[in-house]
Amino acid sequence: MDKQREASAAHWADETAAKIIREKGEKDLYTCASGITPSGTVHIGNFREIISVDLVARALRDMGKKVRFIYSWDDYDVFRKVPKNMPKQDELQNYLRFPITMAPDPWDRDASYARHHEVDVETMLPFVGIQPEYLYQAERYRSSRYAEGIRKALEHRDTLKSILDKFRDEDHKIQGEWWPVSVFCDKCNRDDTDIDGWDGDWGLGYHCNACGHKETVDIRKAAGVKLGWRIDWPMRWQYEQVDFEPAGKDHHSQGGSFDTARLVCKEVYGWDAPVTFRYDFIGTKGVPGKMSSSSGQVIALADVLRVYTPELTRYLFAGTRPNTEFTISFDLDVIKIYEDYDRLERIAWKAEPAKNDDAYRRARRIYELSQVGAVPAVMPYQIPFRHLCNLIQIADGNIDQAIAGISPAPAPEQIPGLKARAACAKYWVEESAPEEFRFCLRGEGERAPLSDSETAAIRDLRDKVIAGIEQYRDDKSCAEAIYKVAEDHGMDGKVLFRAAYQALIGKDQGPRLANFLRSIKQERLLAILRAY
């Protein structure tokens, strides 16, 4: 019974790790793989695959296994279309049908178009604790590293053709001559080429439809010969001895590339396909205008990290099963997600009781997997995200000032985490939060247009509540004193609140008043309300 309960409480990454060991047997090294074509901005949906592999790799390591985590940049793929969010559209059009590694970087920052997108990812992943070994397929193909695998595909041309046809209906079966390889023309670099023949050994003939070039190349030396995707993928599983690789639902459809790759891998390359699972898409919600205009609605990891700390970002994925679709929010939900994480953290640290032991273990595991490195030695300083947003606005956006006054004071080792959270809060409240969430304190001595009775009540709020604000030990006792002022003036509480927000921030609504007043320095409050 206990064992069963334990199993049901297991994290999906641990379940997958156990499955890999079960299916692949005990090994000295387990290879976990992921990869993508850097044909445009690598978006947060693509990141789901990377972090899924990272989580499973961690789970394997936690079981005492050695793991190699490889990330393949498929940068020898063809440049098929220019994404809308790229600058220099016209210039890039000239490189269609080139390998993407030969298109120039339209921002002139990196060596190529592909390299630019690779660098964007490679610089961000360490922030969330992910450090795979990168494999660059352009470099590998050009150095003829896969010559044996290419030859094997040519030898098994008929088998490959029948595997690909297996999942196609009569109308869609391969017609005419078919080759498992394609060639980038040595003269004009385009893949607008046709294969003329293979000599049964290392010689492959082709001609180019774009420039008329024609030659026979030696596969062991040629830079431009490449396997088609459905052959390339399983060839590399065998080449790298891959034990685990997840894939998106586009590849995991019935008869999709994973199904054919599994057969190709076994029948042609003699290797069992890796353990896999299907991960689902990710949506986004409430994306701030600034983000979408800069990247054409493509949300990348870097964008998510502006609003969510690295731990929160990992938590979004570690806390959700991969085959579940979910939405990353940039709107008011951000507050709730931070609250959920804080609760998880308290349970994981036993600062709040869990419903039962299973719930504790589950929370603890998700929490561990959400950390960038090891779980910190001291529980992080908890400050509700909503409150932090208020403190930052009270401090006119100055993070150091916002966290300088908090009590109890954080321990030195808690400060970096607190500052990281504050930076996210600042970005969110300034760029992404709904308008009603934003405020700016009035200047000293400014006056709001209030009625005489409201003015009198604000005066009392200043002299009877704020003047002695340090005596209230909590928000509740302070709130009672505020209501007392309203009562003394025969005023509805709501009317006083509205007047107070008008006097302080020039709006009809604002953060919960008692807490708000207690968060602002007394002398500053008195100065703002001086003129009443």
Ligand SMILES: [Zn+2]
């Ligand atoms: Zn050519």
